[in-house]
Amino acid sequence: MRMSNMFSRTLREAPSGADSKGYEYLLRAGFIRQMGAGIFSLLPLGFRATKKIENIIREEMDRIGAQEILMPVVNTADIWKETGRYYSIDKEMSRFEDRAGRDMVLAMTHEEAVTDLARGEIDSYKRLPLLVYQIQTKWRDDPRPRAGLIRVREFTMKDSYSFDRDQEGLDKVYRAHYKAYFRIFSRCALPAIAVGADSGMMGGKVSHEYMYLSPIGEDTIITCPKCGYTANRQVATFKKEYFAEEMLPMQEVETPDCKTIDDLASFLSIPAKKTAKAVFMVGTYVNDHTGEETEKLIVAIIRGDMDVEESKLSNAAKANSIRPAHEEEITAHGIVPGFGSLIGAKGDFVAIVDDSVAKSNNLVAGANKAGWHLINTNYGRDYTGTVADIASARQDYLCPVCGEKLNSSKGVEIGNIFQLGTRYSESMNCYYQSEDGTRKPVIMGSYGIGVGRLLACIAEEYNDEAGLKLPVSVAPYQVHLISLVKDNAIGEDIYDRLQKAGIEVLYDDRKESAGVKFADADLIGLPIRITIGNRSLKEGKVEVKIRKTGETTAFLVEDLADEVKAEIAKLQAEIDANIVEKELN
């Protein structure tokens, strides 16, 4: 490719709003351009890099026996009504009517579409297992796109779907993905970890997320430095300390102006962990068949020294979504905000009690009377509710496995794998006949990788003050060729030699100053830069510089193509040597 002919150009200054290095360079180097909030075009360089990533994904998916297909972006709403997700998913999924007034949706994932396909193909156990995947555009109308390609509304996703007769088969294909994903990310040279995760709207049981740890991430990852325990904070557990002591009689005490746990603890001279605080949310419950929504107050009781993890609470309360409650919604149940507890609460609501509270005794709780608290309250004796772990894990809390202090880091989710089970096969009637003649629902799994997000993370990981330095496996071209001599024929000759040798070359044939060419080469950051200049040309040589290391060598023009191929092979070998082969244990 000749730079003189390239569609995109480089930008000297970062467009405003590009606040991470990776995003800034992808824009400046001309990989991507923004159209609207969370909507981007891929320019030639970005598209080539994307295709390289996609091909790595294809190779690894093919390697575990997956077959590539392509499903429609526009889905008929019928199949989404069958599973109920037409109703349970809110505005994040865009809908429209076709000209005949039929309900249509823009598929944000393809469990429905693939199950619809599969039920037409699968009849007997002899047809199983099956595994398909696609690399396709998704539209999710995220309420808050941000950070360039990290969180967007339109994006390319690799999604695969497995169909098995039994849990054993699902485990096998799940493990295959677990391993393949590590191979994919490491072939892209991106460090990633797998963490236990919440299955969210997918509704499955077992799931893992693949995380690229970085401050630009929005997810919080809890890790144990000692035993390797890792989990998304949404599901992370930790070792709790309990106070199982003899129950004392409950008693009202006056606690004027004590609206927060801190006020209360200092007023009563007790540690925060001897209090039980109430957190009020409202859960939305959606009927999967009719789409009818009902709201219900959720009262969460947790020890004063901990915070509620909303996703855990939402799961425990079996709500489709939750939001903070308004004051009227709380007082309607006879609860006084600031002095609230379950004691004396009336009406229909959902009570969830953290196990830290249920297993501790004699905690201070609200009296549901302004200015008053109750001392020595006890779960079971004074109030009841569903006991669950709804506490949010934090830095320095104790590892649930080994007891070591936990770490908390930020991460970007670049992939996920779900064991779906029979959630979709049952609701969509995707059954097979087994050897004993009985009809059984197919057991499914779904597995995703965000391609654009992966590119964004790689750009974030590999850059310096001058620009990108993408790994050779992902870089849009292998070589950036710069000619600084007047005689065009020399550059053309070398460009030709390299291309004939099968090397991917970006040739800067523009009439620009040396400084401009060097700066653009650094910005685009191809792994190898070749400079044709009078300095070494006198000896019949050209210079080869490795972007990553800055290491420079001069080669004779006759040897150039072979030497460069060797350099490329060396860079690729470094990546290959670090392919992660990790099994799920």
Added chain:
RNA sequence: CGGGCAGUAGCGCAGGGGCUAGCGCACUUGGUUCGGGACCAAGGGGUCGGAGGUUCAAAUCCUCUCUGCCCGACCA
């Protein structure tokens, strides 16, 4: 959806009732330069996000609206 900030040339920004709307970079032409974002000269490019209003006069003031960014809610 709530809070904050911002829309002026391709990009980054200045100007904040008054006469022809500026600067840097980028762009065009000519010349000089030629190994780290060159120099000189001459040029081209604007519905000042949109609509309505106030005024003799609006990029500038007012109202509404659209769009983008950041924080939160939210989210795979």
